[in-house]
Amino acid sequence: MINATMSGLNAKAREVIKLNEPDMSRPVTMMQAFAQRHSERAFAPEMLTDQDLSDLLWAADGINRPDGHRTAPSGMNAHDVDIYLLTAEGAYLFNPAEKCLTLVAEGDHRALIRGPQPDFPLPAVAFVMTTTPSRFNFPDAHLAEVMGNVDAGIISQNISLFCGGAGLANVPRVSMDYPGLAALLRLPAGTTPVINNCVGYPAR
Ligand SMILES: Cc1cc2nc3c(=O)[nH]c(=O)nc-3n(C[C@H](O)[C@H](O)[C@H](O)COP(=O)(O)O)c2cc1C
Numbered sequence: 001m002i003n004a005t006m007s008g009l010n011a012k013a014r015e016v017i018k019l020n021e022p023d024m025s026r027p028v029t030m031m032q033a034f035a036q037r038h039s040e041r042a043f044a045p046e047m048l049t050d051q052d053l054s055d056l057l058w059a060a061d062g063i064n065r066p067d068g069h070r071t072a073p074s075g076m077n078a079h080d081v082d083i084y085l086l087t088a089e090g091a092y093l094f095n096p097a098e099k100c101l102t103l104v105a106e107g108d109h110r111a112l113i114r115g116p117q118p119d120f121p122l123p124a125v126a127f128v129m130t131t132t133p134s135r136f137n138f139p140d141a142h143l144a145e146v147m148g149n150v151d152a153g154i155i156s157q158n159i160s161l162f163c164g165g166a167g168l169a170n171v172p173r174v175s176m177d178y179p180g181l182a183a184l185l186r187l188p189a190g191t192t193p194v195i196n197n198c199v200g201y202p203a204r
């Protein structure tokens with residue numbers, strides 16, 4: 001396993017990238033994060049620092065209690081949402097328990113995030129939230145779908161609030177190439193992308 005502080009996501013795509021512990025001493029207040037939350041669609045090309053990336057992912061859906069519960073609630077505590085990252089180097093899956101990223105596909109596949117917005121600027125990182133409704137093991141398929149969509153939206157908002165507080169450009173989007181992403185990420189039948197957050201440092 002390679003530590004993010006040693007390699008960085010800026011480096012060549014690696015099989016496993018260990019994330020840093022979250023920095024709990026960030027100075028921005030909760031109210032400032034809300035005040036600064038907004039959608040911004042112009043991104044600098046630089047990759048996020050290892051600490052910004054690690055802190056963002058912890059805020060998004062990291063483990064915040066000893067029993068394994070997360071920063072984001074999930075219906076029936078089913079943890080049906082997975083977070084994938086598309087960067088210039090590869091596509092990765094966030095593993096909250098191991099605090100790491102695992103490589104899913106090498107190469108720059110960020111254009112899949114454009115979907116019906118063909119001119120959308122490529123962000124340093126696109127976070128794609130998928131839901132797997134079967135994890136609810138719930139007989140009402142409609143309600144499972146609703147819970148999955150809500151769970152993904154909550155994680156998206158965690159990302160947006162972190163970005164507001166951290167001064168990162170960010171926009172939540174439902175536009176994306178759904179079949180292209182399902183193929184790239186080798187999503188099993190029934191698992192679908194719900195929403196993405198495009199994130200980077202603001203364009204200068
Ligand atoms: C569910 C949802 C879907 C969205 N989809 C897109 C999208 O596909 N493309 C896009 O550019 N912005 C998208 N947005 C961003 C909205 O356009 C944006 O939040 C809205 O204009 C309000 O601006 P604000 O976020 O700065 O308050 C989406 C936002 C939400 C909540």
